[in-house]
Amino acid sequence: MAHFETYYHDVLVIGSGGAGLRAAIEASALGVSVGVVCRSLLGKAHTVMAEGGVAAALANVDDRDSWKVHFADTMRGGQYLNNWRMAELHAKESPDRVRELEAWGALFDRTTDGRLLQRNFGGHKYPRLAHVGDRTGLEMIRTLQDYGIHQGMEIYQEYTIISLLKEGGRIAGAFGYDREKGLFRIFEARAVIIATGGMGRIYKISSNSWDCTGSGIALAYNAGAELIDMEFVQFHPTGMVWPPSVRGLLITEGVRGEGGVLRNNNGRRFMFDDIPELYRGQTSTDEEEGWRYTQGDKNAKRPPELLTRDHVARCIRREIKEGRGSPHGGVFLDIAWIKEKLPNASEHIKKKLPSMYHQFKELAGVDITKEPMEVGPTTHYIMGGIRVDADTQMTSIPGLFAAGECAAGLHGANRLGGNSLSDLLVFGKRAGEYAAQYAKENSRIKVSDGQLLEITNWALTPFERGLSSGGMNPFQLQSALQELMQDLVGIARTGKELEEALVRIAGLQQQAMKAGCDGNRAYNPGWHTALELTHMLTVAEAIAKAALERRESRGGHFREDFPNKSDEFGRVNITISKDGTGAMRLTTLPKQKIRDDLQQIIDEMK
Template sequence: MTGNEMSPEARGGMERHSYDVVVIGAGGAGLRAAIAAHEAGARTAVVCKSLLGKAHTVMAEGGAAAALGNRWPEDTWQVHFRDTMRGGKMLNNWRMAQLHAQEAPERVLELEDWGALFDRTEDGLISQRDFGGHRYARLAHVGDRTGLELIRTLQQRTVQLGIDVFMECTVTEVLKQEGQVAGAFGYWRETGRFITFEAPSVILATGGIGKSYKVTSNSWEYTGDGHALALRAGASLINMEFVQFHPTGMVWPPSVKGLLVTESVRGDGGILRNSQGARFMFDYIPDFFRAETADTEEEADAWYEDKKNNRRPPELLPRDEVARAINSEIKAGRGSPHGGIYLDIASRRDADYIRKRLPSMYHQFKELADVDITAEPMEIGPTCHYVMGGVEVDPDSQQSAVTGLYAAGEVSGGMHGSNRLGGNSLSDLLVFGKRAGEAAAAHATSLDQRGQRPVVDEADVKAAQADALAPFEVSAGPGGGGENPYTIQHDLQQSMNDLVGIIRTATELEASLAELERLKQRADRMVVEGHRQYNPGWHLALDLRNMLLVSECIAKAALARQESRGGHTRDDFPGPDPEWGAKNLVLSLDEAGTGVDIAEKPLPTMPDDLQQLFEDK
């Protein structure tokens, strides 16, 4: 796995490795960062909880948004930038949105050079499909398996370059010396054996927080590890109140509830109907989008035939708008038998078209729900999908407030504001993964040139080891009071689902924070039985520390933001507030290290030339 391993006997019984850059996470952001760091000359390693190629990026099905202009020459980075800012309700970090829109086309073309097999237009160019919130068709895609192709391509290049990969290895702490990153501490999931990485640059690319919720499209790895690692290391988080509930997840059978149904279904013509057969999205078009959204079914249908001259269908509104509309229909009693609504593409496209454009969706419903989507509608409902909030980073370098600690992808905050447009995640991974990798490599090189590389403190290693072993120290016997981590996880997910979901109120959020305090106290009494080898209960006990901390950030920020904006909807403050639209909420670990502090911070001022893009339209 790596050529620089020292024997445990030679280094005090613990496995150790030395690198310039350690990337935590092997999804799109992590692999792109590792490639960039390696190509900049840094000795680089990737550490991932799962197997290489199994990262949650594979579930991003629709495409990567980039203003290539292959379908519509009118599309430019300026239009993409404006769409992104408007989708985020202007709470985005303008510089990140600008860099993303400008550099996404080059990153997509780079993937093609590395072997990605994108679908093609009639002229042989990379095909681009429509997605919600995008003015033009701009998602480069591979059927509805784009994330899988992205991971395949980046994984192949990572292996080709000889970058070391530590699979099924979990990082539990970022190690520092005098305020700077010195390395990371973790353990092998199979054996429970501890491992220390000595490195002056650590890149967090750990993805999201979805496993804090009962109904989610996220995979098991998404327990907020990177968010919590950053907090404990001294970095801050922003925008944590903004959790995106994807409008379309499976609702039946129960075993697959929450599993993603790609937005590509709607991008390729699918429409939403309630139990009465009504196409209800026309009743939920917000004034903000009224001028560019079809008001009638005839206009919407015409849009697919002549996109240039007609307004787009309301099913392609940004995800927050569609999710709220679906939620309203269900609450009004117009839902499907299993608590969702219907997504119908069978009546809009022929069977061959559906099987060709949406092969994964066809097989997913056929095999898991016994539904033929070429002949009948799908039952779908909102599912926790993405967190817009994450580590507060410098937009150009992706460095956090902690010197040597970087973040890219879903674990970083700022790029998407209060709501992410579909397709922006895959291009986000590529653009900022590359930037983080280059900056991390440059930082390590600079330290070496000055002879100032930080050193891992053995006391910190021992403390991290003791923290990891703490669940084994709680007694499970009579009077011991030990708590089962699975019970705590179940109660956490239920609480977040019920009290910090799509629609929020102060009363429910206050109740959620009180429940989180109780769960934290219960977590102190978590007990793990058996040994460190092959022990999923132990793994969950360590993950729960992160999940509880991140959940507190979400609930506390949601209570503080007294407005509705993007993915955050308050029933007691139903509209947006201009005052709140000018500031972020920043969260940091409190002095005791057991909770979070919250502060307001004004948004960075957008330059006049970019501001003009919104005044012209």
């Protein structure tokens, strides 16, 4: 047996983004021992990249807003495939979580009378996003980090978890290594919370950080947890398209919320051409009315640029595909035009969108106060993930919880902008609360030596193969996966392409079993990538299989061979679990009947 350094905690949190930190804070407050594992350094989680704001029905800008409207918007945006109980809890509890964050030191933008300012965002009926310019995620992480480190939790920086540990059907901890020395580490815990974020890096063009590989989703699946809604991947409409080195880097929806418009190479606002039936009557067909809406006119209708992300992304793709795109393969996002309306437009843009101004100035040589940006769709978010209980966030494995982007249910077929940050707060808190409760009620389980030896042998095999001894190059395999996901399982899909994708994924899985690395275990990116490939391929297979199974178009899932919604698939969610042979088993799960009072809210809002 190799030497293992073992750590003991009541609750182990894997991930140090918004959901992980909020969970750790709550669990620590309830008096249990908490460990937080960071793949990178504390404060470097992908949550810092969230820009537009956190959605909560505070009704500071428009007093017609309420949790009921927020609930109805979230359900409509998710095409009613959402877990309605999660949508209810989220809408009701978001305001308290935002006020709590403010009490802990978050510095939000303010109205003239000192309340939290809220901005418009796609799919939200009223201005609902509390924000800090376009750096909201950064401020959220700063606040949670500064508050959390005083709660007694233990932080493990630059550690990577490669397997969960189970005994007797219960979670027992996690197995990983520290990246600095490459030494194996054991975490024994009564409860484990997965808060590892998304999977954008399995695609070639993504707004996600390097570590968003879907590892937490794969860890839970391999441990026996169920996945749900994996076919629903969100492609954010506006990522940078130039220069190539930053292709996919996010441009916040806040640009459109502040009055930015989308134009093709003819200078035409093409979003007026296609307004879904679902949003007719709520969406402006007049440029002047759309401008008034972004400036807070309660009687105006939203501009079509603020429709849901899946719809805007497909409209942009259509313009590019039909030859009306920008020189570098995107379309134009223009916020500079507001100088026609505001005498101090330049300063207004710099104040409201400081990160966007500096991002384009430094990386693309574009002054967004004077000229338009070139933008295009970028892989951004997965609505699917680990299936959890709505109230407790526990998975199908006793003692294993999940929160944030890696957990599924709240967003249904499509997430509304800003709902991700309130999701982190609401369900991060709930995961921490119920994980602490579970830890108090259950004893720690000793992990068997046989299980540890099996994981160790698997983790060390890339060194045995070695690149110099004929092992496959893990970076080339990763690149091949990203290419095929971008080309075959992207924003528009067909059955034939999905079948081809699954064949190629299976081939890559065979090759990944031969991936090798040289050198030693200290700071070895080749070793890390060889191990990570297994997780990425698992998530890729789940997405492609679920997408092939859902023979309709809905939300973030668009099938060119089935372009319409289906009544049959509108009544079910698709779950994925591991069968007795280790293969993926897909099951259609009938939607749970919505509670009568919540159905009444939806009907009234329609």
